[in-house]
Amino acid sequence: MEARSGTHPAVFLDRDGTIMHDVMYCSDPAKVRLFNDTRDALGRLKQAGFKVFVITNQSGIGRGYFTEADYRAVEQEVNSQIGTELIDATYFCADAPDAASARRKPAPGMVFEAQRDHDLDLSRSFFVGDKRIDAQCGRNAGVRTILVESGCETHADVDHGADWKARDLTAAAEIILRHAS
């Protein structure tokens, strides 16, 4: 799966621990809590011309913890809290960790799908997430990577492999806007 060069720069965002509080295997729309700065940060990225995508592993489906319909209800709640004008699309992967998967992060499959579906220029794009697998996914897709410290794993994970580390999504957006071309 080769990534050809498209038109639009993009920001790919992990969901849990990056745009909303990580409650571990969220299957209940009532538990969706955005970070305070999520809408503002995404608005700044959209205003600067970036397309914005959510790229999320949802192994809770593959593990049988909840159904795809449960996941969809949570996705709909996230979209309604953020506002559909701030998110171009969401890609999720239901595969369990032990399944061979070209889509489950750190594999870059979901990023390449977004690239094809939305005519994206990966060389001008960024991946933001709170885990090492997010940085690896971005790197595997050939985009620049930022690790945010708003999730569960960040502090224990010194060797994160990201290009930058940011305390939250606002700080990540500032890095992106400084390096946008």
Ligand SMILES: [Mg+2]
């Ligand atoms: Mg996360």
